[in-house]
Amino acid sequence: LPLAALLGLSGAVSAQQPAANPAATSIIPQPVRLTAGRGSFAVTKATKIFVDPKNEELRRIGEALSQDIKRTSGVQPQVVATPAKASAGSIRLTLRPALDTLGAEGYTLSVQPAQVVLAAGNAQGVFRGLQTIRQLLPTQRTTAVSLPAVEVADKPRYQWRGMHLDVSRHFFGVEFVKKYIDYLALHKMNTFHWHLTDDQGWRIEIKKYPKLTSVGGWRDGTLIGHYTDQPHQFDNIRYGGFYTQEQIREVVKYAQERYITVVPEIEMPGHAVAALAGYPELSCTGGPFKVERLWGVFDDIFCAGNEQTFTFLQDVLTEVMPLFPGKIVHIGGDEAPKTRWHSCPKCQARMKAEGLKDEHELQSYFVQRMEKFVNSKGKSIIGWDEILEGGLAPNAAVMSWRGQEGGTTAARQQHNVVMTPGSHSYFDHYQGLPELEPLAFGGYLPLSKVYTFEPTPKELTAAEQRYILGGQANIWTEYIPTEQQVEYMAFPRMSALAEALWSPARLRNWPDFQQRMRQQYRRYEAWGANYARSAFNVRQ
Ligand code: TNX
Numbered sequence: 013l014p015l016a017a018l019l020g021l022s023g024a025v026s027a028q029q030p031a032a033n034p035a036a037t038s039i040i041p042q043p044v045r046l047t048a049g050r051g052s053f054a055v056t057k058a059t060k061i062f063v064d065p066k067n068e069e070l071r072r073i074g075e076a077l078s079q080d081i082k083r084t085s086g087v088q089p090q091v092v093a094t095p096a097k098a099s100a101g102s103i104r105l106t107l108r109p110a111l112d113t114l115g116a117e118g119y120t121l122s123v124q125p126a127q128v129v130l131a132a133g134n135a136q137g138v139f140r141g142l143q144t145i146r147q148l149l150p151t152q153r154t155t156a157v158s159l160p161a162v163e164v165a166d167k168p169r170y171q172w173r174g175m176h177l178d179v180s181r182h183f184f185g186v187e188f189v190k191k192y193i194d195y196l197a198l199h200k201m202n203t204f205h206w207h208l209t210d211d212q213g214w215r216i217e218i219k220k221y222p223k224l225t226s227v228g229g230w231r232d233g234t235l236i237g238h239y240t241d242q243p244h245q246f247d248n249i250r251y252g253g254f255y256t257q258e259q260i261r262e263v264v265k266y267a268q269e270r271y272i273t274v275v276p277e278i279e280m281p282g283h284a285v286a287a288l289a290g291y292p293e294l295s296c297t298g299g300p301f302k303v304e305r306l307w308g309v310f311d312d313i314f315c316a317g318n319e320q321t322f323t324f325l326q327d328v329l330t331e332v333m334p335l336f337p338g339k340i341v342h343i344g345g346d347e348a349p350k351t352r353w354h355s356c357p358k359c360q361a362r363m364k365a366e367g368l369k370d371e372h373e374l375q376s377y378f379v380q381r382m383e384k385f386v387n388s389k390g391k392s393i394i395g396w397d398e399i400l401e402g403g404l405a406p407n408a409a410v411m412s413w414r415g416q417e418g419g420t421t422a423a424r425q426q427h428n429v430v431m432t433p434g435s436h437s438y439f440d441h442y443q444g445l446p447e448l449e450p451l452a453f454g455g456y457l458p459l460s461k462v463y464t465f466e467p468t469p470k471e472l473t474a475a476e477q478r479y480i481l482g483g484q485a486n487i488w489t490e491y492i493p494t495e496q497q498v499e500y501m502a503f504p505r506m507s508a509l510a511e512a513l514w515s516p517a518r519l520r521n522w523p524d525f526q527q528r529m530r531q532q533y534r535r536y537e538a539w540g541a542n543y544a545r546s547a548f549n550v551r552q
Contacts, residue, residue, distance in 0.1 A: 036162050037528065038531035040510065041200060041510045041515045042514075042519050042528075047164075048160065048162055049160075051125040051161050052123075053124065053125055055085060055157040060102045061078055061090070061091045064107055067135070071093065073105055073138055077145060078090070084150055084153055085154065085155060085156075087157070101126065103127070104127065104129045104130070105130050106131050106138075107138070109133060110133075114133060115167050116137065116171075117200075117271075118133070119131065119132035119137040119144075120132070120166070121144055121164040121166075123163075128145070128159060140271070148160060152538070169514060169517070170480075170481065170514070172203055172481035173203060173483070173510065174275075174483070175195075175203075175484060175487070175506065176205035176486040177189070177207060178210065178487060179208060179215050179489070180286070181490045182492055182493050182494075183252060185253070190263060192502075193272055195539075195541070198535075201506075202271060203275060203482075204267055206275065207279075208277055209284075209344075211284070212305070213228065213230070213251075213286050214229055214254065214290070216255055217256045218331050221291065221324070224287055224290050228286035228303060230252030230303060231251050231304065232246075232302065232303075232305060233246035238491075264337065275394070276341060278325075278328060278332060278342070280345070281316060281344075281345075281375065282313045282344065282345075282349070284313050285303065285304045286303045287314075288312055289302055293320060294320060295312050296356035297312065309349060313352060316377070317360070317362045318358060322381060322382075325382060329341065333389055339390075340393070341392075341394075342393070343379065345395035345398050345399040347396075348375060350374075350375075372402035376403040379393075379395060379408065380406070393407070394408065394410070396411050397417075400418055400422060409429065413486070415433050416467075416469055419431050419480065420471065422479070423472055428479050431465075431482070432484045435457075436462060439501045440453040440486070440490070441453055441456060442457065443457060450491075452501070463520070465509065465512040466517070467480055467513070468480045499543065501544075502543075503542070504533070507529065511525060
């Protein structure tokens with residue numbers, strides 16, 4: 013089979029092949045191999061979507077495609093289970109064991125005037141391929157829907173292609189979170205990192221500790237304007253919200269149906285003020301505390317000298333883990349000042365008893381205890397790169413945010429790594445000239461820079477590079493109070509990120525990407541998504 017050849021390194025790519033229909037050359041992220049053909053496949057009233065019999069997943073994917081076609085044409089193709097080969101004149105979604113060579117998410121797509129065949133080794137691959145078909149559809153309603161002829165063979169470069177969302181600093185309801193997951197799916201992303209707890213709000217119901225949400229889920233107001241050393245002004249409006257466990261399950265199922273893994277983050281030991289507001293006995297001083305209205309890093313964190321802290325966090329994780337079928341739990345670990353631990357007799361006693369030489373080693377002890385617990389339940393942890401300090405827990409993965417150095421160090425220690433450097437993947441930073449942009453978190457991250465994001469450090473050996481699982485962008489929401497603003501910060505940068513993480517590095521081509529983005533902007537319009545025009549207009 014010329015499969016290897018299809019995916020071979022030498023093939024021509026779309027960028028060099030002009031096609032009649034711009035949609036055919038405007039796939040984002042750029043597929044591994046794409047050849048524009050002649051003519052197009054016309055969708056008519058008679059068009060059917062054939063799926064392998066008795067395959068519920070393919071049927072669901074077929075129904076999704078049918079809905080899409082209905083939205084553009086008004087005609088809703090019927091989804092029918094039929095044996096192979098009956099696909100002439102129609103669209104077929106099918107599993108082919110031979111395509112396992114493309115990995116868990118690879119697929120092939122053949123659009124010819126006579127028929128469309130989307131095939132993969134498993135349903136997940138078919139779902140990724142569905143996103144390519146979606147991009148071939150017209151972005152505006154028309155009675156004459158057709159797909160440009162094209163041959164695609166495709167698979168992702170990285171296995172972790174993630175987007176994070178901070179729902180603590182500002183809260184976003186279930187409906188928006190689902191929409192966000194849809195946006196990820198459309199970009200062939202596969203991981204949603206849900207930042208559920210922080211100083212300004214605890215957002216997940218824990219039945220054993222109701223005050224986490226009844227107290228920790230609400231704050232007395234929010235800072236107005238930028239966090240500076242000027243006197244602070246607050247709006248004094250009670251603000252908050254949280255997800256019930258039932259809602260969490262609903263979101264997780266929604267993500268699962270889109271082959272997206274949800275990684276929950278429960279912050280420890282730092283960024284814990286909202287939790288401490290409900291349970292001040294878990295701090296070193298005993299409190300009292302109020303849910304934070306300011307942004308930043310706070311001295312009061314979970315007390316490492318207090319056995320109750322560990323019992324509490326294990327209880328919390330015992331409720332959290334069964335809600336998320338994914339294997340990985342994010343335990344935070346970032347920005348934990350050691351001020352309180354330093355002046356806490358119980359923490360000092362613990363350090364002495366355990367032979368720990370400083371508070372960094374105490375944090376390492378903390379994380380290792382939590383890791384043991386999580387591992388005992390068949391799951392593993394990931395944490396921000398601070399968890400390297402004082403010694404990495406034996407099975408922990410590292411999320412490298414303070415540049416890529418932490419990730420590089422972790423990979424050398426044979427630990428899995430997700431790269432999410434502030435320099436290339438912080439979507440809370442400005443994407444255009446700050447004078448012309450809505451208030452953001454400082455930093456300047458234009459679209460062109462996201463496009464150059466390279467998760468694999470050159471200085472690693474080939475063996476070490478295998479520990480780089482992929483990359484992710486983070487949307488911290490201190491200055492992002494609305495859903496529209498989340499979309500504005502996400503788009504168009506999510507599209508550049510998707511290509512950096514999915515497409516082979518050798519196909520990265522900024523002018524060609526910009527050209528394809530013209531069609532992508534039309535897609536944003538069709539989705540009803542808000543996006544930054546400024547990213548397109550200012551210096552890149
Ligand atoms: C640092 S990134 C933080 C967050 C802030 C973010 C703002 C990280 C692990 N911690 O708490 O929201 O900067 O860019």
